[in-house]
Amino acid sequence: MKTRIIKVDQLNFNVFDQGMGEPIVLLHGFPDSLKVWRKLIPHLLAAGYRVIAYDQRGFGATDAPIGVTNYRSRNMIADLVGILRTLHVTEKVKLIAHDWGANIGWGAVIAHPELFSSYVTLGVGHPTAYAKAGGFEQLRKSWYAVSFLASGWAEKLYSQHNWALFRKFTRNNPEASRNWLPDLQRPGRLTAALNWYRANLNPYYWESQAVKVDRTVDLPVLGIFGEQDPYLSYAQLHNSVRYAPQLKIVAIVGAGHWLQLENTTLIFQRIRQFYAK
Known part of the structure; x- marks a missing residue:
């Protein structure tokens, strides 16, 4: 994929931006x-959309600022808004997000609903539902x-013995050797990635981000859930309808966490049907 570097608020972001139609923005996670969108992007371009995807701070070819506080979710929401401004996006955006990107996506549509026409979340529910409805299953997962959260110790634990625990945690996903480890093995990059958790996983997570998480999302929302997702419970997405009344949920039988890679055609079909309504 052909990308370019743009500067937003003193950080360099690696950005993919192609197509001439209605804008779709893709947010990746941990x-x-x-690159996680590489299979879905051609479908979206062929459907006539302008597709924007970028490496979030700390990942890929985007800068990785030092310090935990740089990875607070409000900064990632500001990154999204700044990238839209820098790319001169004036239309309302169709937002699609996955994993941590979906957490940022929820925060963005809560804080800046005027910027978005719809939201597609792959697996992750509204932050309040995630916290209240995930239950023991979500804690276990x-x-x-x-x-x-253990600074220094976690870096050593997950990288030792040729990244054995990281490979086990990601279930020997071929993406580990293809993309994740080449990125994370660079100096400071594993710490930057883990700082997303360290900056945001505390009892006052969303309150500390100045985002009112109990606010209702008054946008069309599609939640797509892989029934075999090892990291997410169905309850945290299902109960999000309390906070997103227009939420529609599609469960994919036999699907796991990386829906956009493993179930690309089916995911695109569900998204296209959602947009057509």
């Missing part, structure tokens, strides 16, 4: 980069997040 431990990805914009999120065990890794606690280990990520």
